[in-house]
Amino acid sequence: MRAVEIIEITDNCKSCDHCSSICPTGAITGKLGQKHDINHQKCINCGQCLINCPFNAIQDLNQINKVKQALDDSQKYVVVQTAPAVRVALGEEFGLAPGTSVKGKMFAALRKLGFDQVYDTEFTADLTIMEEGTELIERILRQKGPLPQFTSCCPAWIKYAEDRYPKILPYISSAKSPQQMFGAVAKTYAAQKLNVKPADMYSVSVMPCTAKKYECDRPEMIASGYQDVDVVITTRELAQMIKTAGIDFLNLAEEEADRLIGSSTGAATIFGATGGVMEAALRTAYELLSGETLGKVDFHTVRGLKPVREATVNIPIKELGQTVPVNVGIVTGLKHVDSVIVDVLAGRSKYHFIEVMNCPGGCVNGGGQPIRHD
Amino acid sequence: MSQVKGKVLKHAGQTRLMHWIHLICFVILGITGLGFYFKIITIDYIFGGIGNASVVHRWLGVVFTVGPLLYILTNFGRFSRFIDTISTFTKDDFKWLKTMGGYIPGLKGEVPPQDKYNAGQKLLGWLVIICCFLFFVTGFPMWLWRHAMPPQLLGLCYDIHFWDAVIAILAVAGHFFLAAIHPKSRVEFASMMTNGYVEAAVSAHHNEKWFATLQNDSELKA
Amino acid sequence: MNTFQEKTNLTRRQFLRGSGVLAATAILGGILAKFGFNVQARSQEYIAQRANGLYSLDERMTLRKSHENPEILQIYKEFLSPGGVTPLSEKAHHLLHTKYGDEIPELIAELKQHSHQAA
Structure with a gap:
């Protein structure tokens, strides 16, 4: 993929080598004691090195x-x-x-x-659920594409997959x-x-x-x-x-977003946390597939901060007249995704839907968030 | 000045060896360290580039740690007596501090008799122990746990390591000035650097209390 | 000429002080290590706090399922799939879906052609 210089290590680098352990793709070069540099071909621009640099020596492109x-x-x-x-x-x-x-x-x-x-x-985000959720249903019920389906919200994950695992691309939801x-x-x-x-x-x-x-x-x-x-x-x-x-x-007094393309639901709010896209998708998929209304919309099994989590949700599918166990997986932190991908490519994966977010904890811990060193 | 003739063994062979090792390590560690902090590339080139300078700094750090540790374990008696001396502060020590041992031109007054080490040396002893301890507890994590530590802790280690170095370098500079350059005290330079002995007369003057106990011992033996 | 050798005896006080300093160093080292682990444990807390912030916002919403968002229904009915709510419609495919990797040049050509026709 294109190399764009979004993340840059400045001359303030103290060569402490912490970032190279944070980087999920090994894009950072330089030994302990040497100023570090980023290989922009490999870099997926996630900015985890930036928020984890002890000396604030890493910058992103200021816009x-x-x-x-x-x-x-x-x-x-x-x-x-x-x-x-x-x-x-x-x-x-x-x-x-x-x-x-x-x-x-x-x-x-x-x-x-x-x-x-x-x-x-x-x-x-709500719109994504409509499209991505429907796409998943099509894949499960009408075999319109390979399973499991991976989420596509995380641009760092997408570049990672394109760079490293071209064979996994058909599994990724085509939803933007x-x-x-x-x-x-x-x-x-x-x-x-x-x-x-x-x-x-x-x-x-x-x-x-x-x-x-x-x-x-x-x-x-x-x-x-x-x-x-x-x-x-x-x-x-x-x-x-x-x-x-x-x-x-x-x-400031509290205000609302403008209407038309500004209103949202709780399902969209939780997109920012790991497992959130999955939970939002489950809420919609369950109701669309079963035709029933969910009593309790919280799926606590998909929440948490563990890098790899999984859950099984039994969905009574109206169209088939039977209950199908849907296996979902959640990966947060790209360092943990490789084994999941290997399983999928080998045909061993039991999952139907896998959420992948690059940053540990999801977008709340993204590379553009306030830096917390306290 | 006292009339005593003869020589006094002030620093034993292993003590002097440890001091030499520590001295050489300290100088090279200090030079490379300052080179990293202020990004002085010339210094890095002396050691074969910045990556190699870092390797030198780290492994000398190991020697800097293991050297004194081995000394303490194999010379526990000497170490204990040293700690006992520098942890004993009497009225004489406080009086010494008031006049700064007569080393500072403006401060006049009678200098009281001192132990094997004068009050200033005692304080330096503690400073060196504390500084070295801080170097160890910040330096090794910076190297070995750099991937595991949270960034704020790693940053803290770097800051402490640097300011610790500033303090240690200033203290050692003062130590060097008094031990090697100052006319009143440089007579002791050779004892640590070469054979370990000082003139008995010097010792009787600078370390009156300690010398008295030595005299006492030798009289008892005789 | 006299040669005064160093003392070799070790008094109880000297021994206690010597070992005391070693022990104190070890304990201090332990305390610092514990401090380090505490900082380590707390250093990630903010992530859970931010996530909890989102979950409590979610709980306070009246609508908590994407397909109940009235503006979502509106955009499908008026724009993406006129007349009904049909995700993956042709227009949705054009605007809301993409391709990856080697298929991108083809997609770009397609999109450019489309905007030519529209113009």
């Missing part, structure tokens, strides 16, 4: 200027989406405890920064990630409804992730006829923008 230029350009109609994991971590940059939701303040701050429409990636679905929908559906020329629309995305900066620049992400998502900034960059703009973040 704040691009966003500011777009906001200052009166010709441009700037829309913004924010990922679920951002709202429980952004507050940390303003002194709040990890996990404190600043959802409402975040939307208010984005409006103050001058975005024309403030939307929510959670909307397209929520960010890219949002980009495609914003410049078509929303542009139509808002009466804005797609060419004038500028799509900004706030992500807990550095790999998303790579994803939005992929040459095939042009389904709307334009680059679907123009620029990605991280949670840290958003916090920096809020601070430079002099916004009193903690005292």
